[in-house]
Amino acid sequence: MGCVLQLISSLTVGGSERLLINFAASCTPGEDIPQVFVVINDFFHPDLAAELSATGHPVYFLKRPPGNRNPRVILSLLNIIRRHDIRIIHAHDSGxxxxxxxxxxxxxxxxxxxxxxxxxxxxxxxxxxxxHQRFVDWNIAISAAVERECEAVKLKRLFKVHNGIPLATFDRVARQRRFGSPLRLINVARIYPKQKGQDILIKAVSLCAARGLDIRCDFVGSPPAGDESTLLSLKAQAIAENVADRIRFLCGRTDVCRPLDEADIFVLPSRFEGFGLVLLEAMAVGLPVIAADVDGPAELLVDGSNGIKFKVGSAEDLADKIAALVAQPELAAKIARTAKDFVTEFDIANMRDQYFGIYGQMMKAS
Known part of the structure; x- marks a missing residue:
């Protein structure tokens, strides 16, 4: 039958990396379509590497220094392909x-x-x-917004498959939120404000504090590899906004369940977003969520029903939505319950089964 090779450049703390590990854990070695996992670059978090290896699938780390053009890397990859009779390569980033x-x-x-x-x-x-059109045989869009962009450039064999999460993992930590003092906000995302908008949330925390709200915010995530200035810039902003004592940056965390469990409200202030996997995780643990009204999250959220939307880029509107939700704990609890019901359709097993359906089609086609 042949195997599927899951190929990714790095295994640092990020959404696509976490998705790949969860997918690996959802596949049963020896029973499902055989999977092989390869991490190309010498960028991988040891905890994530151990977690991927523990899934029981063949896992290889090529340890390529980024930018290195030594042909040894492609030769090693080809050896893996021959050894496991790879029929399909599923690539998860441009590299x-x-x-x-x-x-x-x-x-x-x-x-x-x-x-x-x-x-x-x-x-x-x-x-x-x-x-891309010459060498890539099929494409997966993670949302309707991504699908529209792919259709606009006429990508062939396009499938829309929403990302999934291991619901059982997050279900175990779900609890009732009490909105105590201090109010605890959380954002889980790569520290990359150009997309993820952490600067917007810091400003909103400052505005809420100025209104007398006892508020704290945890940012769980890490900056891109080699980026040493962004985190310093955000910390400088927190000082300038007089909220440095209200902000924590929890970098390098590979477990998000505990920080999510300790929070009262999840906030996703992204300027653009393809989907919003972290929204599903927050919903699964029973957190009310507030997100910018951008393409991916807009596909998931019905404003006032399973989440709250705010105007993209507006710290003022975000602060208003935080204050309004705090003032209506019954509404917040209702939103969290609705979201928890909504998220059940996004279990990782559903995504896995759709992937396997695509793999079966492509094996027959080739």
């Missing part, structure tokens, strides 16, 4: 896609690519688009 396309030059395989964010395909120039 992985490039290695998948190179591998296809040496061995006929079906290559697929998951587009994990909005704006990605629109950034390709004509050459990149033609190469």
């Amino acid at each position: 992985a896609k490039h290695f998948a396309m190179l591998s296809k030059l040496y061995r006929p395989m079906s290559v697929g690519y998951t587009i994990h964010n909005t704006g990605l395909v629109n950034a390709w120039d004509r050459v990149k688009l033609r190469l």
Whole structure:
């Protein structure tokens, strides 16, 4: 039958990396379609690497220094492909896609690519688009917003598959939120304000504090590898806004269940977002969520029903929505209950089964 190779550039703390580990854990070695996992670069969190290896699937770390062009890496990848009779490569980022396309030059395989964010395909120039259309046989869009962008550039064999989470893991920590003093906000995202909008949330915390609200906020996430300035800039902003004592940056955390369990409200202030996997995690533990009204989260949230939306980029509107939710604990509890019911359709098993359906189709087609 052959195997599927799951290919990713790095295994640092991030949404696509966590998704891949959860997918691996949802697959039963020896019973499902055989899966092999390869991490290309020498960027991986030891806890995440151990977690992926513990799933029981073949896992390889090529330890390529980023930017290195030594042919040893592609030769090692080709050896893995031959050893496991790989018929399909599923690439999860642009770097992985490039290695998948190179591998296809040496061995006929079906290559697929998951587009994990909005704006990605629109950034390709004509050459990149033609190469993608030539070497990538099928594409997965994680949301309707991403799907629309893919359709606009005429990507072939396009499937929409929502990301999933291991519901049982988050269900175990769900509890009733009490909105005590201090009020605890949480944001879980890569420390990358250009997209994730942490600066907007810091300003909103400052505005809430100025209104007399006893408030704290935890940012759980890490900056991109090699980025040493962004975190310092956000800490400087917190000092300038007089909320440094109300803000914590919890970097390098691979467990989000405990910080989520300790919070009262989850906030996603992204300027753009392909889906919003962390929203599902927050909903699953019973947190009311507030998110910017951008494409991915807008697909998940019905304002006032299973979440609250605020105007993109507006710290003032975000502060208003936080204060309004705190003033209506019954509404917050109702939103959390509705969200918890809503999220049941996003179990990782559903995503896995859709992936397997696509793999079966592509194996037959090739």
